[in-house]
Amino acid sequence: MKKPILGSLLTLLLVGATAAPAAAAAAPAPADDRPAVQAVDFAGTVALSNCSGSVVRMPDSEPTDPALVMSNGHCLESGFPGAGEVVLDQPSSRTFELLDAAGDEVTTLQASKVAYATMTDTDVSLYELTSSYEEIASEHGIEALELSADRPSEGTAISVVSGYWKRVYSCDIDGFAYELREGDWTFKDSVRYTAACDTIGGTSGSPVVDDATGKVVAVNNTGHEGGTDCEINNPCEVDENGDVTSHPGISYAQQTHTIVPCVGTGNKIDLSAPGCELPKPGEE
Structure with a gap:
C-alpha cells in the first residue's frame, strides 16, 4: 500500500513505514517539470494520523448533509480490512485536521462513524462527520471537494x-x-x-x-x-x-466515480441503489 505512516503492528507489513514517523524528514519534492496548476490547492483536504484524505461531497449532496471524509480502506484505525471484508456503519470518533488552500490547519473535524470501507475491488474509506458541509463552510470558509460521476480518461x-x-x-x-x-x-x-x-x-x-x-x-x-x-x-x-x-x-x-451511485439522500450509503456496484457485506 502507498501507504500509511503507522506506529502499530501494521508497520511490520509495510516496507519503510517504521522509518518515516510523522515528524520525520520532509518528503522529497515530486519530480515534475510541468508548470504548477494554480487551481489545485489544499482546501478541503485533511491530514489523518497516518494518511491523507479529503472532505468530499456527491453531485447531489445537500449543504445540510453530514459531511464525508474519504481516505483509503487500508488507512482505517482498526487496521486493514481483510480480502472480501466490507465495513459498514461502524461507530468512530476519529479526528481529521482540515486544511485551507495554503495547507494550513484551520480546525479539527470529528467522525461519528465509518460509513463504508473496503479493500475489495477498491481501497476506500468514507467517514461520516459530526459537522455538515454548511457548518464547515460557514465556520471555516472551506468547501468540500466534489466526486466526479464520470470515469476519467487516459491522458487526463x-x-x-x-x-x-x-x-x-x-x-x-x-x-x-x-x-x-x-x-x-x-x-x-x-x-x-x-x-x-x-x-x-x-x-x-x-x-x-x-x-x-x-x-x-x-x-x-x-x-x-x-x-x-x-x-x-x-x-x-x-x-x-x-x-x-x-x-x-x-x-x-x-x-471514485463508482462511489457516487451508492450514496443516497442525506449522504447515507445505499448499497442497493441502482447502479451501485461497490462490494457488499457477505459477498465473496
Missing part, C-alpha cells in the same frame, strides 16, 4: 493532493490496470500514473483531482517499490487474459 492531467505531507504531485493518467494484485487484495480498473507522481508513505488516501474540472476522480493508494511482484508495496497488473506485468517505481489510485 491530474494532481494528487496529500494533506499529510502538504504536497501536490502533478502528472497524467498513464492508463488503467484491469486487475491490480497486492498481497491478499485485488483492486479493479485501477488508475496508473505517469512517473512524475512518485508518491510516498503518508500519501495514502489523497484525492486525485482532475486539473481541468477540479473534481475528484480517484483516491491514491499504492505503488511498486521495486520488491517482489504482487506482494505488499509491490502490486502487479493482471490483464483480461491472466498475463501478469509490473511497473517498478509507478504508483496507482482507485477510481
Whole structure:
C-alpha cells in the first residue's frame, strides 16, 4: 500500500513505514517539470494520523448533509480490512485536521462513524462527520471537494493532493490496470500514473483531482517499490487474459466515480441503489 505512516503492528507489513514517523524528514519534492496548476490547492483536504484524505461531497449532496471524509480502506484505525471484508456503519470518533488552500490547519473535524470501507475491488474509506458541509463552510470558509460521476480518461492531467505531507504531485493518467494484485487484495480498473507522481508513505488516501474540472476522480493508494511482484508495496497488473506485468517505481489510485451511485439522500450509503456496484457485506 502507498501507504500509511503507522506506529502499530501494521508497520511490520509495510516496507519503510517504521522509518518515516510523522515528524520525520520532509518528503522529497515530486519530480515534475510541468508548470504548477494554480487551481489545485489544499482546501478541503485533511491530514489523518497516518494518511491523507479529503472532505468530499456527491453531485447531489445537500449543504445540510453530514459531511464525508474519504481516505483509503487500508488507512482505517482498526487496521486493514481483510480480502472480501466490507465495513459498514461502524461507530468512530476519529479526528481529521482540515486544511485551507495554503495547507494550513484551520480546525479539527470529528467522525461519528465509518460509513463504508473496503479493500475489495477498491481501497476506500468514507467517514461520516459530526459537522455538515454548511457548518464547515460557514465556520471555516472551506468547501468540500466534489466526486466526479464520470470515469476519467487516459491522458487526463491530474494532481494528487496529500494533506499529510502538504504536497501536490502533478502528472497524467498513464492508463488503467484491469486487475491490480497486492498481497491478499485485488483492486479493479485501477488508475496508473505517469512517473512524475512518485508518491510516498503518508500519501495514502489523497484525492486525485482532475486539473481541468477540479473534481475528484480517484483516491491514491499504492505503488511498486521495486520488491517482489504482487506482494505488499509491490502490486502487479493482471490483464483480461491472466498475463501478469509490473511497473517498478509507478504508483496507482482507485477510481471514485463508482462511489457516487451508492450514496443516497442525506449522504447515507445505499448499497442497493441502482447502479451501485461497490462490494457488499457477505459477498465473496
